Amino acid sequence: PMAFNPDLNLAYIPAQEIPQSYARDSRFETQPVGWNTGADFAAGVPPIAPPEVAKFLRSTLKGRLIAWDPIAREARWSVEHDNAWNGGVLSTAGGLVFQGKLNGDFAAYDAATGDKLWSHDLKSGGASGPGTFMIDGEQYVTITTGWGSAFGLSAGFAYDETVPSTVGKVVTFKLGGTGEIADPDFPMIDKTPKGEAFGDEALIAEGAVHYARNCTVCHGPLAVSSGVLPDLRWSAISGHAESFKGVVIDGNLAANGMVSFADHLTPEEVESIRAYVLAQAHAAVPADAGDN
Template identity: 35%
Template sequence: MKKLLLATSATLIAATASIAGVTEEDIANDQNITTQIVSNGMGRHQQRFSPLDKVNKENVKYLVPAWSFSMGGEKQRGQETQPLIYDGIMYVTGSYSRLYAIDVETGEEIWQYDARLPEGILPCCDVINRGGAIYGDKIYFGTLDARIVALDLKTGDVVWKDKIADYKAGYSYTSAPLIVDGLVITGNSGGEFGIIGEVQARDAETGDVVWTRPVIEGHMGTLNGEESTMTGELNATWPGDLWKTGGGATWLGGTYDADTDTLVFGAGNPAPWNSWLRDAGDKTDGSGDNLYAASRIGIDPATGEIKWHFQTTPREGWDFDGVNEVVPFVDAEGNKRFATADRNGFFYVLNREDGAFVSASPFVKDITWAEGIDENGRPIYNEENRPGNPADAADGGKGDVVFSVPSFLGGKNWMPMAHSPANGLFFVPSNEWGMDIWNEPVSYKEGAAYLGSGFTIKPIFEDYIGSLKAIDPNTGDVKWEYKNDAPLWGGVMATAGGLVFTGTPEGYLKAFDADSGEELWKFQTGSGIVGQPVTWEQDGQQYVAVASGWGGAVPLWGGEVAKKVNFLNQGGSIWVFKIPVMN
């Protein structure tokens, strides 16, 4: 650990003297307590909506920088983080598993924690971190060597840390933890290495594991140190022993619906990508569905038992992870629903009580892999658009190449959408792209990539790739769309001021009219924005903040699209904005 303190202790004492500790009630009301942000998503339901309206359509044009903070050093990689705010201090994670405490009034650093990462970590999609969570007098965040760390809010000292899984086998951890009733709840990353997706719950005070829930059928859960129940039914939807390396990484974390007392986690792609090896290529009777990969899963937060599941892409064969956030909302008729915009290009509405399918509609254009979604929520496959079986090739090598839309990076990838209860719309960051994809033979080796596929991502329109869409969840209609030349890869935030904020790879933080989509304001931050904007109130004034620092999966995996953005500068900084007070 590397910890840097300010030269004078007076600043530290003044900034932290009033910390009393974040309670379960504080977390439950995170969206409505406008002076704090203590959870990822600005509330455990992850609506990313603020009731603040001091910055609004009429005056957002006057927004100017209050301060900026450099994350420094040579560790300038993708900054996908979301800042947290508590008691006058901003807590923000950075690439390479770093965490900073910053005075929100001055932008001065209070302390810094650097994880001591071992050689040989295996992050698939850049060395990013998406944020932390605050509870009591501690802040919790994950590291690239698949650990969860609890730090003292005042000093940055380690209180406890624990291993989630073995990084040498391909596990890592990049998402923000979730806190529910004194439990720190985490997922894992590493789906491209044949790991097993799992959700774990630990005592927030001690770090002791309370329960674990693997999300691939055949694996046993635990409760209080003892085996509990098996996930699913052994070999019901997986052939042979492939379930043992079945993927399904829970890499984007989860949401919590207080009304039903349910955690909702998504599971990533089944492993390997080559669907023919998993009986998904030709089995249409459910035996090749590969549960619970590419699914949303409702979990009891006290015991880790699965309440329900909804599989967005059974028989998955395009790397359409099912991890995207599941956001509780109330529809136009007063029904309690979930919404999720899947990597496969469809926007789903589910029932909150049992995860049952309500509706689905495409939110990206020219989808090729499926003709639509049937009345049960199951895809109507275009079988000719499945990558070919290598076994059918003359030399037993590369299978038939197909061009599929969307690409494996998805109609929507990790970047979180926002929901405005004020106008009922969801604001979904998406990308319009496709890919050449083919299958290849592959065998599992611990710590090695386990794909059995090759791919090249390509744009499908000449004038844009990124697309921010305002979607009516009651109809699936797109009410407005903002088109961006480069892929959108950052989070979205909505406010009661009638605004929607998001960033672009070209470096701009932008504000749009939530009702019309009109661009009202922008600011150039000097590097691409792939972070998650937030807003809060300090001493009666509203602030907006975002991390700037280009990176993430696009420059690493983006094929022809990566060439389109290779001129973008990397960086690592936090920008904070306010409207000056007129005397």
């Protein structure tokens, strides 16, 4: 949410830039599942993308906190953030503006000038809107933390190096508070492919298209997970055709939110996706080796 300071007549706007390559999907038809935007999510994505792609995407994501003067119709001040999907804004009568960032930095700014007056590491994503309340004359500022959401799922892999913890908390501050936020406990992931690469270039390229259309929005572009769902490259299920088909066609994990694609993909198309996922896994190994 945005916020307003009636004393200063300033509106505080959390802004962001999330560019996306856009190409019309020439074979697009409205489907009962999926995003149905008509955009071709496979456009511009090389069949096997080098790790530099994530780095490049990260460099294109921008965020900003803008103090907007609605009468002068111009920004009074603005603060640049080096990432997108940051939190909503809280404006207080005491002349402070609070905003969390996705990387966990929670800050208070001077409402009139934008000077950063205070900040604290939330040790998880600070992407929600903070609130404030008073008990027995003491004021508290509180924010829910965590990592996920549509952005985390579909674009979060661009955060690979600094991905926030998926464990969410309610974190509350007061003046002179001494509580500590526990360090996140990141699961160790065995980043090795669990199956042999297979299929020729044509099959892998076909798999890339089906993956981009049907799987990207949850499992991440280029089969690189954002840390919310299992990374298909390192999943034992990807190494085994029957198990993979069992999940994707037969809906074996439907109760956990992984729906069946039986109405949208043939078993051959699903096998092409598996070829693509394993190709991505093997392509990533030299770069990620020893980097667990």
